[in-house]
Amino acid sequence: MSDREFHPLVKQLLDGDLTIADLPAELRAEGEEALSLLAAVDRTPVSVPAVTWRVMAALASRRRRMRTGLLTAALAIAAALAIWLLPARPVAAPSVVTVRFVLVAPDAHEVSLAGTFNQWDAHATQLVRTGTTGVWTATLTLPVGQHQYAFVVDGQRWVSDPGAPAVDDGFGRRNSVLTL
Protein backbone atom coordinates (compact mmCIF):
# COMPACT_ATOMS: atom_id res chain seq x y z
CA MET A 1 0.00 0.00 0.00
CA SER A 2 1.42 3.36 -1.01
CA ASP A 3 1.59 6.28 1.43
CA ARG A 4 1.33 8.70 -1.46
CA GLU A 5 -1.11 11.61 -1.12
CA PHE A 6 -3.08 12.26 -4.31
CA HIS A 7 -4.02 15.69 -5.57
CA PRO A 8 -7.52 16.77 -4.38
CA LEU A 9 -8.82 16.70 -7.97
CA VAL A 10 -7.57 13.13 -8.33
CA LYS A 11 -9.43 12.26 -5.14
CA GLN A 12 -12.57 13.70 -6.73
CA LEU A 13 -11.89 11.48 -9.72
CA LEU A 14 -11.74 8.45 -7.43
CA ASP A 15 -15.01 9.54 -5.83
CA GLY A 16 -16.66 9.63 -9.26
CA ASP A 17 -17.25 13.39 -9.11
CA LEU A 18 -14.92 13.98 -12.05
CA THR A 19 -13.85 12.02 -15.08
CA ILE A 20 -10.33 11.69 -16.37
CA ALA A 21 -11.23 14.19 -19.10
CA ASP A 22 -12.09 16.77 -16.43
CA LEU A 23 -8.57 16.72 -15.00
CA PRO A 24 -5.95 19.23 -16.11
CA ALA A 25 -3.47 17.65 -18.50
CA GLU A 26 -0.70 17.64 -15.89
CA LEU A 27 -2.83 15.55 -13.51
CA ARG A 28 -4.09 12.95 -15.95
CA ALA A 29 -1.15 10.61 -15.48
CA GLU A 30 -1.64 10.77 -11.73
CA GLY A 31 -5.36 10.17 -12.24
CA GLU A 32 -4.77 7.13 -14.39
CA GLU A 33 -2.32 5.77 -11.85
CA ALA A 34 -4.86 6.24 -9.07
CA LEU A 35 -7.58 4.53 -11.10
CA SER A 36 -5.31 1.60 -11.86
CA LEU A 37 -4.57 1.23 -8.15
CA LEU A 38 -8.30 1.31 -7.42
CA ALA A 39 -9.01 -1.24 -10.12
CA ALA A 40 -6.48 -3.60 -8.60
CA VAL A 41 -8.32 -3.74 -5.31
CA ASP A 42 -10.31 -6.92 -4.77
CA ARG A 43 -13.84 -5.69 -4.08
CA THR A 44 -15.56 -9.01 -3.81
CA PRO A 45 -18.36 -8.47 -1.29
CA VAL A 46 -18.02 -10.36 1.96
CA SER A 47 -20.82 -11.19 4.31
CA VAL A 48 -20.13 -10.91 8.02
CA PRO A 49 -22.12 -13.25 10.27
CA ALA A 50 -24.32 -11.54 12.82
CA VAL A 51 -22.34 -13.04 15.67
CA THR A 52 -19.23 -11.24 14.40
CA TRP A 53 -20.93 -7.89 14.84
CA ARG A 54 -21.72 -8.82 18.43
CA VAL A 55 -18.15 -9.91 19.13
CA MET A 56 -16.72 -6.75 17.55
CA ALA A 57 -19.10 -4.54 19.45
CA ALA A 58 -18.33 -6.31 22.71
CA LEU A 59 -14.56 -6.14 22.16
CA ALA A 60 -14.74 -2.44 21.31
CA SER A 61 -16.77 -1.86 24.41
CA ARG A 62 -14.30 -3.77 26.58
CA ARG A 63 -11.30 -1.97 25.08
CA ARG A 64 -12.74 1.43 25.98
CA ARG A 65 -13.09 0.35 29.56
CA MET A 66 -9.62 -1.20 30.12
CA ARG A 67 -8.04 1.85 31.72
CA THR A 68 -10.56 2.40 34.48
CA GLY A 69 -10.90 0.91 37.93
CA LEU A 70 -12.66 -2.05 39.39
CA LEU A 71 -16.06 -0.41 39.57
CA THR A 72 -15.81 0.66 35.96
CA ALA A 73 -14.73 -2.84 35.04
CA ALA A 74 -17.82 -4.23 36.68
CA LEU A 75 -19.91 -1.74 34.75
CA ALA A 76 -18.06 -2.74 31.58
CA ILE A 77 -18.93 -6.39 32.13
CA ALA A 78 -22.54 -5.42 32.65
CA ALA A 79 -22.43 -3.30 29.50
CA ALA A 80 -20.77 -6.10 27.54
CA LEU A 81 -23.46 -8.49 28.72
CA ALA A 82 -26.10 -6.02 27.60
CA ILE A 83 -24.45 -5.81 24.20
CA TRP A 84 -24.43 -9.59 23.91
CA LEU A 85 -28.14 -9.68 24.66
CA LEU A 86 -29.12 -6.90 22.26
CA PRO A 87 -29.80 -7.65 18.59
CA ALA A 88 -26.75 -7.05 16.43
CA ARG A 89 -26.65 -4.31 13.80
CA PRO A 90 -23.99 -2.19 12.12
CA VAL A 91 -23.26 1.16 13.74
CA ALA A 92 -23.80 3.37 10.70
CA ALA A 93 -24.97 3.00 7.14
CA PRO A 94 -22.18 3.23 4.56
CA SER A 95 -21.97 6.37 2.42
CA VAL A 96 -20.61 4.49 -0.58
CA VAL A 97 -21.43 1.10 -2.02
CA THR A 98 -19.34 -1.09 -4.31
CA VAL A 99 -21.26 -2.30 -7.33
CA ARG A 100 -20.29 -4.72 -10.07
CA PHE A 101 -21.81 -4.08 -13.49
CA VAL A 102 -22.09 -7.00 -15.90
CA LEU A 103 -23.13 -7.14 -19.54
CA VAL A 104 -23.09 -10.16 -21.81
CA ALA A 105 -22.06 -8.94 -25.26
CA PRO A 106 -20.11 -11.64 -27.12
CA ASP A 107 -19.80 -9.64 -30.32
CA ALA A 108 -18.71 -6.37 -28.74
CA HIS A 109 -15.21 -5.02 -29.21
CA GLU A 110 -15.46 -2.54 -26.35
CA VAL A 111 -18.05 -1.77 -23.71
CA SER A 112 -18.20 1.23 -21.40
CA LEU A 113 -20.53 2.56 -18.77
CA ALA A 114 -22.05 6.04 -18.77
CA GLY A 115 -24.39 7.49 -16.21
CA THR A 116 -25.19 10.16 -13.71
CA PHE A 117 -22.15 9.08 -11.66
CA ASN A 118 -19.63 9.95 -14.39
CA GLN A 119 -21.37 12.84 -16.15
CA TRP A 120 -22.59 10.46 -18.87
CA ASP A 121 -19.04 10.23 -20.21
CA ALA A 122 -19.01 7.23 -22.53
CA HIS A 123 -15.22 7.02 -22.30
CA ALA A 124 -14.80 7.33 -18.54
CA THR A 125 -15.53 3.79 -17.36
CA GLN A 126 -14.48 0.89 -19.53
CA LEU A 127 -15.72 -2.62 -18.85
CA VAL A 128 -13.25 -5.49 -19.04
CA ARG A 129 -13.95 -8.66 -20.97
CA THR A 130 -13.64 -11.68 -18.70
CA GLY A 131 -12.30 -14.71 -20.54
CA THR A 132 -13.70 -15.60 -23.93
CA THR A 133 -17.35 -15.85 -22.94
CA GLY A 134 -18.35 -12.35 -23.92
CA VAL A 135 -19.04 -11.28 -20.34
CA TRP A 136 -17.97 -7.70 -19.66
CA THR A 137 -17.63 -6.36 -16.13
CA ALA A 138 -16.69 -3.23 -14.22
CA THR A 139 -16.64 -2.62 -10.50
CA LEU A 140 -17.32 0.87 -9.17
CA THR A 141 -17.65 2.44 -5.77
CA LEU A 142 -20.65 4.76 -5.89
CA PRO A 143 -22.21 7.14 -3.39
CA VAL A 144 -25.53 6.06 -1.90
CA GLY A 145 -28.48 7.56 -3.71
CA GLN A 146 -30.03 7.02 -7.07
CA HIS A 147 -28.13 6.57 -10.30
CA GLN A 148 -29.19 6.19 -13.91
CA TYR A 149 -26.89 4.60 -16.45
CA ALA A 150 -26.51 2.70 -19.71
CA PHE A 151 -23.85 0.58 -21.34
CA VAL A 152 -22.20 1.93 -24.48
CA VAL A 153 -21.26 -0.86 -26.88
CA ASP A 154 -18.51 -0.16 -29.41
CA GLY A 155 -18.71 3.55 -28.68
CA GLN A 156 -22.07 3.98 -30.39
CA ARG A 157 -24.85 1.74 -29.19
CA TRP A 158 -26.50 2.72 -25.90
CA VAL A 159 -27.87 -0.37 -24.18
CA SER A 160 -29.84 -0.58 -20.94
CA ASP A 161 -28.89 -3.18 -18.35
CA PRO A 162 -31.08 -6.24 -18.89
CA GLY A 163 -30.78 -7.13 -15.21
CA ALA A 164 -31.93 -3.79 -13.81
CA PRO A 165 -35.15 -1.78 -13.78
CA ALA A 166 -35.29 0.92 -16.42
CA VAL A 167 -37.11 4.18 -17.10
CA ASP A 168 -37.78 6.30 -20.18
CA ASP A 169 -34.81 8.59 -20.79
CA GLY A 170 -36.89 11.24 -22.56
CA PHE A 171 -35.07 10.56 -25.83
CA GLY A 172 -36.83 7.38 -26.89
CA ARG A 173 -34.47 5.02 -25.09
CA ARG A 174 -34.31 3.49 -21.62
CA ASN A 175 -31.98 4.28 -18.73
CA SER A 176 -31.22 1.61 -16.16
CA VAL A 177 -31.79 2.54 -12.54
CA LEU A 178 -29.67 1.77 -9.53
CA THR A 179 -30.95 2.74 -6.09
CA LEU A 180 -28.37 2.46 -3.33
Next chain:
Amino acid sequence: MILTILTMPLTLLSLQQGIAQRLAGRVSPDVAALVEQLGTEGSARGLPVEPLIQKAIEGSAKRIPDDRVATAIRLVATQLDTAATALREGGLDSDTLAIAAGAFAITAGLSGNDITALARVGATPQALTVGLRVAGTLAALGVPQADNIALVSATLRSGKPAADLLVLPAQVQSEMANGKTPAAAAAGLSRAAAAQARRGPPPGRGHGNPPPHPPTPPHP
Protein backbone atom coordinates in the same frame (compact mmCIF):
# COMPACT_ATOMS: atom_id res chain seq x y z
CA MET B 1 -33.31 42.72 5.25
CA ILE B 2 -30.90 44.92 3.31
CA LEU B 3 -28.27 42.21 3.54
CA THR B 4 -30.75 39.72 2.13
CA ILE B 5 -31.57 42.00 -0.78
CA LEU B 6 -27.87 42.53 -1.46
CA THR B 7 -26.95 38.85 -1.28
CA MET B 8 -29.81 37.59 -3.46
CA PRO B 9 -28.33 38.78 -6.77
CA LEU B 10 -24.97 37.36 -5.68
CA THR B 11 -26.55 33.99 -4.95
CA LEU B 12 -28.31 34.10 -8.31
CA LEU B 13 -25.08 34.97 -10.08
CA SER B 14 -23.27 32.20 -8.27
CA LEU B 15 -25.96 29.70 -9.27
CA GLN B 16 -25.79 30.76 -12.92
CA GLN B 17 -22.01 30.57 -12.90
CA GLY B 18 -22.17 27.13 -11.32
CA ILE B 19 -24.53 25.89 -14.02
CA ALA B 20 -22.42 27.44 -16.76
CA GLN B 21 -19.28 25.79 -15.40
CA ARG B 22 -20.92 22.38 -15.20
CA LEU B 23 -22.17 22.60 -18.76
CA ALA B 24 -19.20 24.33 -20.40
CA GLY B 25 -17.87 22.23 -23.25
CA ARG B 26 -20.48 19.56 -22.68
CA VAL B 27 -23.63 21.00 -24.25
CA SER B 28 -24.48 23.60 -26.88
CA PRO B 29 -24.84 27.26 -25.82
CA ASP B 30 -28.59 27.11 -26.51
CA VAL B 31 -29.09 24.14 -24.21
CA ALA B 32 -26.87 25.71 -21.55
CA ALA B 33 -28.91 28.92 -21.72
CA LEU B 34 -32.14 26.97 -21.30
CA VAL B 35 -30.81 25.12 -18.25
CA GLU B 36 -29.62 28.41 -16.73
CA GLN B 37 -33.03 29.96 -17.27
CA LEU B 38 -35.09 27.04 -15.98
CA GLY B 39 -32.61 26.34 -13.19
CA THR B 40 -32.66 29.92 -11.95
CA GLU B 41 -36.45 30.13 -12.05
CA GLY B 42 -36.84 26.75 -10.38
CA SER B 43 -34.24 27.48 -7.73
CA ALA B 44 -36.20 30.57 -6.71
CA ARG B 45 -39.12 28.20 -6.02
CA GLY B 46 -36.93 25.77 -4.05
CA LEU B 47 -36.47 23.25 -6.85
CA PRO B 48 -33.20 21.37 -7.42
CA VAL B 49 -31.07 22.23 -10.45
CA GLU B 50 -29.05 19.03 -10.71
CA PRO B 51 -31.69 16.96 -12.59
CA LEU B 52 -31.81 19.63 -15.31
CA ILE B 53 -28.02 19.66 -15.62
CA GLN B 54 -27.89 15.87 -15.78
CA LYS B 55 -30.55 15.67 -18.50
CA ALA B 56 -28.70 18.27 -20.59
CA ILE B 57 -25.39 16.41 -20.27
CA GLU B 58 -27.08 13.07 -20.96
CA GLY B 59 -28.74 14.37 -24.11
CA SER B 60 -25.48 15.77 -25.40
CA ALA B 61 -23.57 12.58 -24.58
CA LYS B 62 -26.16 10.57 -26.50
CA ARG B 63 -25.85 12.99 -29.43
CA ILE B 64 -29.51 13.93 -29.33
CA PRO B 65 -30.48 17.03 -31.38
CA ASP B 66 -30.80 20.20 -29.33
CA ASP B 67 -34.53 20.62 -29.85
CA ARG B 68 -35.21 17.18 -28.37
CA VAL B 69 -32.83 17.80 -25.50
CA ALA B 70 -34.68 21.06 -24.77
CA THR B 71 -38.00 19.19 -24.75
CA ALA B 72 -36.62 16.61 -22.33
CA ILE B 73 -35.22 19.31 -20.04
CA ARG B 74 -38.58 21.12 -19.99
CA LEU B 75 -40.26 17.84 -19.12
CA VAL B 76 -37.87 17.34 -16.18
CA ALA B 77 -38.61 20.90 -15.01
CA THR B 78 -42.35 20.14 -15.12
CA GLN B 79 -41.85 16.90 -13.19
CA LEU B 80 -39.87 18.75 -10.52
CA ASP B 81 -42.70 21.26 -10.16
CA THR B 82 -45.30 18.50 -9.94
CA ALA B 83 -43.25 16.63 -7.34
CA ALA B 84 -42.75 19.76 -5.23
CA THR B 85 -46.47 20.56 -5.30
CA ALA B 86 -47.35 16.97 -4.38
CA LEU B 87 -44.88 16.98 -1.48
CA ARG B 88 -46.23 20.30 -0.20
CA GLU B 89 -49.74 18.83 -0.23
CA GLY B 90 -48.34 15.94 1.79
CA GLY B 91 -46.82 18.30 4.33
CA LEU B 92 -43.18 18.53 3.19
CA ASP B 93 -41.77 21.88 2.10
CA SER B 94 -38.61 22.59 0.14
CA ASP B 95 -36.49 19.47 0.40
CA THR B 96 -34.57 19.35 -2.86
CA LEU B 97 -33.52 15.71 -2.52
CA ALA B 98 -37.11 14.62 -1.90
CA ILE B 99 -38.29 16.73 -4.85
CA ALA B 100 -35.69 15.15 -7.15
CA ALA B 101 -36.70 11.70 -5.90
CA GLY B 102 -40.36 12.57 -6.51
CA ALA B 103 -39.58 13.73 -10.05
CA PHE B 104 -37.81 10.44 -10.69
CA ALA B 105 -40.86 8.56 -9.36
CA ILE B 106 -43.04 10.49 -11.82
CA THR B 107 -40.67 9.57 -14.66
CA ALA B 108 -41.06 5.95 -13.62
CA GLY B 109 -44.85 6.17 -13.83
CA LEU B 110 -46.16 7.34 -10.46
CA SER B 111 -48.49 10.32 -10.10
CA GLY B 112 -48.52 13.44 -7.97
CA ASN B 113 -51.24 11.83 -5.84
CA ASP B 114 -48.99 8.83 -5.18
CA ILE B 115 -46.24 11.16 -3.99
CA THR B 116 -48.63 13.02 -1.74
CA ALA B 117 -49.81 9.71 -0.30
CA LEU B 118 -46.24 8.71 0.56
CA ALA B 119 -45.50 12.13 2.06
CA ARG B 120 -48.55 11.79 4.31
CA VAL B 121 -47.13 8.66 5.92
CA GLY B 122 -45.23 11.06 8.15
CA ALA B 123 -41.70 9.71 7.67
CA THR B 124 -38.64 11.91 8.07
CA PRO B 125 -37.58 13.76 4.88
CA GLN B 126 -34.58 11.43 4.59
CA ALA B 127 -36.71 8.28 4.85
CA LEU B 128 -39.31 9.74 2.50
CA THR B 129 -36.60 10.50 -0.07
CA VAL B 130 -35.45 6.89 0.02
CA GLY B 131 -39.09 5.78 -0.11
CA LEU B 132 -39.72 7.84 -3.24
CA ARG B 133 -36.61 6.49 -4.93
CA VAL B 134 -37.63 2.94 -4.08
CA ALA B 135 -41.22 3.54 -5.21
CA GLY B 136 -39.90 4.83 -8.54
CA THR B 137 -37.65 1.79 -8.87
CA LEU B 138 -40.56 -0.55 -8.11
CA ALA B 139 -42.66 1.24 -10.74
CA ALA B 140 -39.82 0.70 -13.20
CA LEU B 141 -39.99 -3.00 -12.36
CA GLY B 142 -43.67 -3.03 -13.28
CA VAL B 143 -45.26 -2.99 -9.83
CA PRO B 144 -48.73 -1.43 -10.20
CA GLN B 145 -49.22 1.96 -8.52
CA ALA B 146 -51.63 0.82 -5.80
CA ASP B 147 -49.47 -2.15 -4.75
CA ASN B 148 -46.38 0.02 -4.96
CA ILE B 149 -47.70 2.76 -2.68
CA ALA B 150 -49.16 0.20 -0.27
CA LEU B 151 -45.80 -1.59 0.02
CA VAL B 152 -43.64 1.51 0.46
CA SER B 153 -46.12 3.12 2.87
CA ALA B 154 -46.32 -0.04 4.98
CA THR B 155 -42.53 -0.31 5.10
CA LEU B 156 -42.17 3.34 6.10
CA ARG B 157 -44.78 2.82 8.83
CA SER B 158 -43.17 -0.38 10.09
CA GLY B 159 -40.46 1.58 11.88
CA LYS B 160 -37.63 -0.12 10.00
CA PRO B 161 -34.55 2.00 9.21
CA ALA B 162 -34.78 3.84 5.92
CA ALA B 163 -32.02 1.65 4.50
CA ASP B 164 -34.29 -1.38 4.81
CA LEU B 165 -36.46 0.14 2.09
CA LEU B 166 -33.61 -0.28 -0.34
CA VAL B 167 -33.87 -4.06 -0.36
CA LEU B 168 -37.46 -4.00 -1.63
CA PRO B 169 -36.66 -3.85 -5.38
CA ALA B 170 -34.26 -6.79 -5.05
CA GLN B 171 -36.89 -8.72 -3.09
CA VAL B 172 -39.51 -8.03 -5.75
CA GLN B 173 -37.06 -9.04 -8.49
CA SER B 174 -36.31 -12.25 -6.61
CA GLU B 175 -40.01 -13.10 -6.35
CA MET B 176 -40.47 -12.29 -10.05
CA ALA B 177 -37.63 -14.65 -10.88
CA ASN B 178 -39.63 -17.34 -9.07
CA GLY B 179 -42.59 -16.73 -11.36
CA LYS B 180 -44.67 -14.22 -9.43
CA THR B 181 -46.11 -11.15 -11.10
CA PRO B 182 -44.78 -7.77 -9.89
CA ALA B 183 -48.17 -7.11 -8.27
CA ALA B 184 -48.20 -10.45 -6.40
CA ALA B 185 -44.59 -10.00 -5.29
CA ALA B 186 -45.32 -6.52 -3.94
CA ALA B 187 -48.54 -7.64 -2.27
CA GLY B 188 -46.75 -10.42 -0.35
CA LEU B 189 -44.07 -8.04 0.87
CA SER B 190 -46.71 -5.45 1.73
CA ARG B 191 -48.57 -7.92 3.97
CA ALA B 192 -45.33 -8.74 5.77
CA ALA B 193 -44.53 -5.06 6.28
CA ALA B 194 -48.04 -4.33 7.53
CA ALA B 195 -47.76 -7.18 10.02
CA GLN B 196 -44.44 -5.74 11.18
CA ALA B 197 -46.08 -2.32 11.57
CA ARG B 198 -48.79 -3.83 13.78
CA ARG B 199 -46.18 -5.53 15.97
CA GLY B 200 -44.16 -2.32 16.27
CA PRO B 201 -40.48 -1.66 15.56
CA PRO B 202 -38.16 -4.63 15.97
CA PRO B 203 -36.10 -4.73 19.20
CA GLY B 204 -33.05 -2.48 19.22
CA ARG B 205 -34.36 -0.38 16.35
CA GLY B 206 -35.71 2.54 18.21
CA HIS B 207 -34.43 5.06 15.68
CA GLY B 208 -36.88 4.08 12.97
CA ASN B 209 -39.89 6.13 12.03
CA PRO B 210 -42.66 6.04 14.59
CA PRO B 211 -46.00 4.85 13.30
CA PRO B 212 -47.81 8.07 12.37
CA HIS B 213 -51.21 6.82 13.43
CA PRO B 214 -51.39 5.42 16.97
CA PRO B 215 -53.51 2.30 17.37
CA THR B 216 -57.17 3.04 17.88
CA PRO B 217 -58.28 2.17 21.43
CA PRO B 218 -60.91 -0.56 21.61
CA HIS B 219 -64.48 0.62 21.93
CA PRO B 220 -66.04 0.00 25.34
